[in-house]
Amino acid sequence: MPVPTPSWPARPSSASPTTRPSSTRCANNSPEPMASVLLVCTANICRSPMAEAIFKAKLGDMLKTIVSAGVHADPRGGPVDARAAAALDRHNYRLDRKWRSRRVDPDSLGDYDLVLVMEAEHAEFLRRKAPPEHHAKILMLTHFLPELAGEDIPDPYFGPVAGFDAVIGMIERAAQRLLTESREGRLRL
Template identity: 80%
Template sequence: MAAILLICTANICRSPMAEAIFKAKLGEMFKTIASAGVHADPRGGPVDARAAAALGRHNYSLDRKWRSRRVEPEQLGQYDLVLAMEAEHVDALRKKAAPEHHARILLLTDFVPELAGQDIPDPYFGPVAGFDAVIGMLERAAGSLQMAAREGRLKFA
């Protein structure tokens, strides 16, 4: 069983939503599912209230003790897959990671044929509906990743 780290910018919207969705849908397939942010506040903070509300509307939740965290370079070798929300995150993470860990750092949408190569949009500065749209994209990504794992198409670096 593999470990997955989900990455966004501040670890308060997209990656915690992905963490909740992936735990609900893939928790039995992966030993660890966690999230972090490239630029998260090092003191940690709660999930964005709009993200938490959107998760609730879709019957997902995070642990009450959940706090945001910044990804550290040594963590990039501790996870079998590091899945980023944006191509910019992939680039930033590969700059932090040892070269032997670059292959495990991927764009999350690369597992979703109809979304391959696209960024998961950041809903932070947009309307509340953006959070629901992101949840739909994350659900598709979880389903595609689940299918890839079941079919043996996941290759861990």
């Protein structure tokens, strides 16, 4: 099933890339954070928490909210997978010590401007459960990785430790591409 092109990222080329008046700036002179992003994987213990930590480090100044959840996460919550935490540490990223996994609530997608999923199955799940007006904001993370467009971000849970590092690399490239597209005015958040 093809991923619909959302109406909100595209901006006419004549539009200004600044979405807020220049008087509303963060300390680093970037526009005040405006957008909310939800990152989704299966259990919210590997890929999406790694993405949350990376997005907070790389995009925290431009995004108001960056959270993660899983389509099949334990409703009681749990810690990040130890191998994911170790991979984040190796790459100098941090999650809050109190971080706990959580299950995605399809009815809360209205709280987010962008929902980035790791697998096509996650997008299909959310589109089946969420109100139709939120479908266009659901994108595969690989939307921002042209060389992997339409492919899933592999789940490192059942593989070797090196898989966690590979996934971190993919997420870093996607975050950088999202940042670049936003700064160039090709993506409005």
